Amino acid sequence: MGQRTTAFLRRVVTPARYLGQEHNSSRKDPSTVRVRFALCYPDIYEIGMSHLGSHILYATMNERPDTFCERAYHPWDDAVALMRQEGLPLATLETQTPLRELDFVGITLQHELNYTTVLSLLDLAGVTLRSAVRRPAEPLVIGGGPCVYNPEPLAPFFDCFVVGEGEEVIHEVLDLYVGGNWGRTGQRGAEQRADLLARLAEVEGVYVPALGTERPVRRRVLPSLEAVPPPTRPVVPYCQVTHDRGQIEISRGCTRGCRFCQAGMIYRPVRERSVQTLVDAAAALIDNTGYDELSLVSLNCPDYSEVLTLVDRLHEQLAERRVGLGLPSLRTDTFSVELADRIQQVRKTGLTFAPEAGSQRLRDIINKNVTEADLLAASEAAFKAGWHRLKLYFMIGLPGETDDDVLAIGDLVAKVLEVGRETLGPSRGRLALNVSVAVFIPKPHTPFQWAPQLPVAEVLQRQQLLRERFARLKQVRLSCHSAEQALVESYLARAGREAAELTEAVYRAGGRFESWDDRFDLSRWENAAAAAGVDLASEVNREWPPDRPLPWDHIHSGISKAYLWAEWQRALAGELTGDCRLSGCTDCGVRALGAACPSGGR
Amino acid sequence: MQKPRLYARVTYRKTGLLAFLGHLDVARAFDRAVRRAKLPVAYSQGFSPHALISFASPLPVGVAGEAELCAIELASEWAPQAVLKALARQLPPDLMVVAAQVLPRGKRSPFADLVAADYRVRYRGVTDADLQAAVEGLLARTQWPVHRVTKSRELELDLRPRVGDLRVEPGGLLRMRLGLAEDNLAKPEEVIELLSAELGVAATTQDLTRTALWMRGEVGRQFAD
Known part of the structure; x- marks a missing residue:
């Protein structure tokens, strides 16, 4: 039996996390299917239920009559303690079936600091952690998401990873599973498991770590999004989740070419859904969920070719149903007065601009092709349209950064404040700027993958500069990401398979929910690193030479190493590279994946 | 001057x-559910308009309700049966609507007349006879002192x-009818506490x-005012 007994629910906070039975959740008879898949998110329900990718996979898998996809999230501490005490294994929300009885345990890997929670989740499920000693009859543990672009730190714990977009390849995996005589979980023999893994490794985009890293794994990419309609019947949670709204992905990929940005590389090329598809999907989504807010999802919504038409048409049908429209973080050069006016008509959702760096020099290094004038114009448009509160997103620790660049963040924010005071006039008392300052982390498959990570002490010193700069500005709220979390995230992002030992040691020492800053404890990592003879800082704080083999060399994102290196060199020289959709092909290499590439088309 | 409002009052579990x-x-x-059902609900004014839906006396987490009340302010006339049918299609069995009425247009809160509630609780580890004796013992007392801590005071x-009614039914069931109005409130856990001493x-x-x-007028004199 799972967690859902009255006695259990009485003893945990927020029992609504564990109830299931949500609107649109799948209700299948497990005896009628040939595959049972546990789709897991390595964090609590409220975080996992906010993840659009999981809703996409849940929907597409459950469209198959032969498959029942159920969900599981990592329970909160009180529930974990009860489960340990009562010997309850982690079970699915839909049917309370222990995960270890299902055919697949699929875990989405969105963030390096979730890795210890991944291990905790497998352990709670009673699944053997190491795939090498996992019994043949146990489920297959399969991973996906942006972290699989360097899967090595988790490689020993997974039977396979899917690299790239999952909508097609998940069906190839399921087809293979139902099409062969591999045995179901509970009955599978050693030979059957080995055969199955060998066959899975032949599926394009599937990486089976046990079979070695010699064979390159090519990222899966959909030629067009029109073949995969956006999910319009997502599960609607009872309790309030982090992103408690409908989400529709309007486009995938970005070719702006910001050199720190992994998403801007690994989701290329840009593909858009048509206005009509999106308008129809939005109507269906609200009909089927009843959400009062709809969020458009894209790496930069204003880049969508017909964004004003789209927003107008969406507004037409959402306004009478009092549904607000939200856009995620925006580039400042593309946010216009017209757009500002349109998205605030029903309900004012939050507005975030991401200038990333304070000085033009540094914005040129990272290839963020926006200017101070862009930010000030965008802010003015927002204030004029009635916003009083803006969120501004910056990074520190970028390659080539000096104290002057950090202080320039302060100057830029002060100018936005000034624009706000002037534009808002009598209501300027309500003006508030939330300034969020992250720590730059070199990520695989980006031009900055060779860049050094700023040492913790220097990160702290630069954060202190900012705190002092903003101390007297009452209308600015500064939040800085943790320098220590950044160190570990940076280490895991670029580490090889040896990091698995550390990750497991940290988990054994009590590490989980480490992406929550109050749950992170660097000493666990330092102790584990010392025991393994690893120096975390020296691994990440130096620039990597071009001939250093990268742990992810076998993972082919389609973005060529030559292009990434050239971009890194251009960064060091302070040279800009244009958006290929506006100024011609930049030879990033994605064409080799066979995807239709819009470069130079407009 | 406020104009008379139109409410659908829905009973749900x-x-x-x-x-x-x-x-x-x-x-x-x-x-x-109301938005999915496309009911003609009225909305609040202002920056963040929200549907005008209100609830009688919130239930705590873990306490079930078999006939809870919810009032939906309507922007236009709808038949009670249509409201019931549209909502029933959008709610799970354990949160199902079971009845609906459309109240005459008025200016009072749809819950202004709420005066009492019935509760049921199941006892374990005690015989029906002992439970009955305890209830009789409690009923024989003229005063039931209770110490209540609220957010603002003790x-x-x-x-x-x-307390209007307190009785035992076979199978260890205790039923109680308790005041619900602000100056007449009794909480089931307070009765359970008093009974455990007996x-x-x-x-x-x-x-x-x-x-x-x-509602006032539906139950006895004790809850009349």
């Missing part, structure tokens, strides 16, 4: 595992006049359920 929903969860579920009060043995209770909500 919160049972089974969904008894573990919090009040805000239930409110969110109804907000979404107070001593006598619960006796706020019982003298360690009994446990489970499945606390509110079985009915009563």
Whole structure:
């Protein structure tokens, strides 16, 4: 039996996390299917239920009559303690079936600091952690998401990873599973498991770590999004989740070419859904969920070719149903007065601009092709349209950064404040700027993958500069990401398979929910690193030479190493590279994946 | 001057595992169900318009309700049966609507007349006879002193006049009718506490359920004002 007994629910906070039975959740008879898949998110329900990718996979898998996809999230501490005490294994929300009885345990890997929670989740499920000693009859543990672009730190714990977009390849995996005589979980023999893994490794985009890293794994990419309609019947949670709204992905990929940005590389090329598809999907989504807010999802919504038409048409049908429209973080050069006016008509959702760096020099290094004038114009448009509160997103620790660049963040924010005071006039008392300052982390498959990570002490010193700069500005709220979390995230992002030992040691020492800053404890990592003879800082704080083999060399994102290196060199020289959709092909290499590439088309 | 409002008053249940929903969860579920059902709900004014849906006396997490009340302000006339049918299609069995009425247009809150509630709780570890004896013992007392702590203050009060009915049914079931109006409120856990002193043995209770909500005029004189 799972967690859902009255006695259990009485003893945990927020029992609504564990109830299931949500609107649109799948209700299948497990005896009628040939595959049972546990789709897991390595964090609590409220975080996992906010993840659009999981809703996409849940929907597409459950469209198959032969498959029942159920969900599981990592329970909160009180529930974990009860489960340990009562010997309850982690079970699915839909049917309370222990995960270890299902055919697949699929875990989405969105963030390096979730890795210890991944291990905790497998352990709670009673699944053997190491795939090498996992019994043949146990489920297959399969991973996906942006972290699989360097899967090595988790490689020993997974039977396979899917690299790239999952909508097609998940069906190839399921087809293979139902099409062969591999045995179901509970009955599978050693030979059957080995055969199955060998066959899975032949599926394009599937990486089976046990079979070695010699064979390159090519990222899966959909030629067009029109073949995969956006999910319009997502599960609607009872309790309030982090992103408690409908989400529709309007486009995938970005070719702006910001050199720190992994998403801007690994989701290329840009593909858009048509206005009509999106308008129809939005109507269906609200009909089927009843959400009062709809969020458009894209790496930069204003880049969508017909964004004003789209927003107008969406507004037409959402306004009478009092549904607000939200856009995620925006580039400042593309946010216009017209757009500002349109998205605030029903309900004012939050507005975030991401200038990333304070000085033009540094914005040129990272290839963020926006200017101070862009930010000030965008802010003015927002204030004029009635916003009083803006969120501004910056990074520190970028390659080539000096104290002057950090202080320039302060100057830029002060100018936005000034624009706000002037534009808002009598209501300027309500003006508030939330300034969020992250720590730059070199990520695989980006031009900055060779860049050094700023040492913790220097990160702290630069954060202190900012705190002092903003101390007297009452209308600015500064939040800085943790320098220590950044160190570990940076280490895991670029580490090889040896990091698995550390990750497991940290988990054994009590590490989980480490992406929550109050749950992170660097000493666990330092102790584990010392025991393994690893120096975390020296691994990440130096620039990597071009001939250093990268742990992810076998993972082919389609973005060529030559292009990434050239971009890194251009960064060091302070040279800009244009958006290929506006100024011609930049030879990033994605064409080799066979995807239709819009470069130079407009 | 405020214009008379039009309310659909809906009776629903919160049972089974969904008894573990919090009040805000239930409110969110109804907000979404109303939008899915395309009811002609009225909205508040201002920057963040929200559907005007209100609830009688929120139930705590873990307490079930078999006949809870929710009022939906309508922007145009709809037949009660149409409201019921449209909502029923959008709610799960454990949060199902069971009745609906459309109130005559008026200016009063649809819950202004709410005066009492019935509860049922199941006892474990005690015989029906012992439970009956304890209830009789309690009923024989003229004063039921209770110490209540609220967010703003602590107070001593006598619960006796706020309890309308207390009886035992076979299978360890205790039923109670308790005052619900602000100055006449009695909480089921307070009665359970008083009874446990009479019982003298360690009994446990489970499945606390509110079985009915009563309006003025529907129940006896005790809850008349």
